[in-house]
Amino acid sequence: MEVIDKWVAEFVIRRQHNPRVSPTNLLSALRFGDSADCLNLKVSSVLRDLSDSLIRGSVDEGTLDLLEILEKLLLQQQRSVITESHKSAYCLTAAECTVRFMWPLSASEGLFTDALERVWTKRIGILKESGSGLVSDELVKWESDLNKAVEDPEVYQRIRESNVRYTAVSFLNQLLKEQWEVLGSSxxxxxxxxxxxxxxxxxxxxxxxxxxxxxxxxxxxxxxxxxxxxxxxxxxxxxxxxxxxxxxxxxxxxxxxxxxxxxxxxxxxxxxxxxxxxxxxxxxxxxxxxxxxxxxxxxxxxxxxxxxxxxxxPSTRQMQEPNNATxxxxxxxxxxSRVNRTRTSRQNHIETPDNASEKGSSSRGTWSGRVRPRLSTPVPLNVTPLRKVDSPGRRPKKFWTPEEVEALREGVKEYGKAWKEIKNANPAVFADRTEVDLKDKWRNLVR
DNA sequence: GTAGGGATATAA
DNA sequence: TTATATCCCTAC
Incomplete structure (x- = not known):
């Protein structure tokens, strides 16, 4: 059964982001060992975590942890060469983990120097000692520039105004694309x-x-x-x-x-x-x-x-809905099965509650050309909810994208806490956000 | 229009 | 249970 365990774990890990399944926890629960034959599974798990982080818009020190783990796993797979996208993703993510604390006008205020110490002196210092392939010339250059920024206000301002996050996300996406391609199909x-x-x-x-x-x-x-x-x-x-x-x-x-x-x-x-x-x-x-x-x-x-x-x-169904913001x-x-459908229906098919139920009814017949195992039809519980859950007046929760966060930061730099002006200055970016949303998000960012 | 507290959902 | 992110309500 071990083979089937791994197949299922691999399939679940590789599929679309599912907040109910943590790849790391899944591997731990299934108690796969550390043998070489599980390495691909572990790499998939790390890639899934990285992908989920990007979907959430998170580029933080947890991302650095994942990139370091990925390097170790790839080395265990005898892949001795760390790709340029891996190095650049790590470098820019490390930079972002520091630059994000550069919102005060000078280096002496806020948490910038703390971040510099934590990320570059300690974390990357350990990487250098271990001879990690993630320590690139680009990384060393960033370290030098960030240290200069402590003393030089001009360098501080220059770095502070650069869009490091966007570049980091780009390299992370490139890295994910490359690594998923190497893994192939499940x-x-x-x-x-x-x-x-x-x-x-x-x-x-x-x-x-x-x-x-x-x-x-x-x-x-x-x-x-x-x-x-x-x-x-x-x-x-x-x-x-x-x-x-x-x-x-x-x-x-x-x-x-x-x-x-x-x-x-x-x-x-x-x-x-x-x-x-x-x-x-x-x-x-x-x-x-x-x-x-x-x-x-x-x-x-x-x-x-x-x-x-x-x-x-329901989270997966939401993912499948058209025009999803993600x-x-x-x-x-x-x-x-292609036998049971036409080309046009496949190409033009748009998921709706109606045709979703249509698919449900077809479950009694064949699917993919064979009898599908039956599942009992879920019956809605006829009970009065104890509390409102996404009542009609409540908007669906929508996580902030990196672009929105970046625009908000730029807006605060330019207009201060004039949320209405910031929104009006970026009507396209903030089309789905109210000025109160901007205020709430900023409150969250500076916590 | 903005600030702040509360409600809700979700992950750890 | 706690922490976090997002959305909502209300006072100013």
Whole structure:
């Protein structure tokens, strides 16, 4: 069952931000060891935490912790070269952790010198002693400039007015994109894709008896690696899309990368493309290696996860709503089998309560071409709420984006605490914010 | 229009 | 239970 445990953990960690699931806690709860075969899982966990931090708009010393942990994990994976995006993300995040305390007009006031000591002298001092690859020339230059800022008001002002946060977020996003691509698709999704491809191939054989011979695609390769890994449990590796040299196949990355793109929808696109051809010869050769029981269990687990997610997780449903303010939202809505849907319905489909219930009703039939495990239909409780929960008069909670925070800081610098003027000066940025929101946020920022 | 306290939701 | 972020209400 250990294999299935890992598949589920990997799948849950890699899916869209879920405030109910902490990747770190999940790994701890499932009590995976520190063996090398769990490294990909741990890397996924750190990337998920980083991604969640960015979704929350957090670029802080917790981000530095995650970047340091990521470096250690990558080194354990024998990836001896730390990428430039990793170095730059760390450098700019460290800078942001200091610059954020530069709001007083001079270095002698506020918490700037405290932050300088905490982040650069202590934290980065330890990094230097350990010979960390995160200590770059850029980092050393920033350290020098920030130390100069303590004595030189001009340097202080120059750094104070720079938009470090934006650059830090850009590098963090770049780092996440690169690392997710290296990890490739999750094990469960790889097996699910392969199963669907196989079914399609079988139907082609039954239909016309002619098979096109085609070079096995990245999905096949992922599955092959997964299956061979299963045979050799001691060396089992997750992240089936990763190549032997750590560089994922480009087609795999683009078509099957499951997180920061369109998730499962991209998987379907990959399937769509592959379905135009037929299964390659190697596909047949590898088939006997995978235990049927595990294969079916993996598929059922995936179905369960998606269904449970859709049925009981309001936060996820909110993520799936169109026009969500969060750019990072990923559509993980289970798509009906291509056999049962048209291209236009897929391309033009917009999630609404009506068609959501329509999907619910279809759960009694087949999904992805097979019988889906039944879940009892949730019955709304007919009780009087003890207190209001998001009453009609209350706006939905909307977290501040880095752009809004930056605009607010700039506004305070220019107009002081004239919230109305700040809002009017940035009508586009603060379109969804009242002047009271600005005041509340500023109160929160200076706490 | 702004400040401050309270209510609510969520994560640790 | 506590801390934090966001939203709401009300006094000035």
């Amino acid at each position: 094990s469960i999704e790889s097996v699910a894709q392969r199963r669907l491809l196989k079914r399609k191939a079988e139907s082609n054989v039954e239909g016309d008896g002619v098979r096109n011979r085609e070079v096995p695609n990245a999905v096949d390769e992922s599955t092959r690696r997964l299956k061979s890994d299963k045979v050799d449990n001691a060396n089992e590796r997750l992240g089936a899309g990763e190549g032997e040299d750590g560089n994922g196949d480009s087609r795999d990355v683009e078509g099957v990368g499951c997180l920061e793109g369109d998730g499962i929808d991209k998987v379907n696109e990959q399937l769509s493309a592959d379905e135009e051809g037929a299964m390659g010869a190697q596909e047949q050769e590898h088939e006997p290696c995978l235990d049927k029981g595990d294969e079916m269990a993996a598929r059922e687990l995936k179905d369960y996860l998606l269904e449970i997610q859709r049925q009981i997780d 750019d990072h939202s990923v559509d993980v809505t289970p798509q009906p």
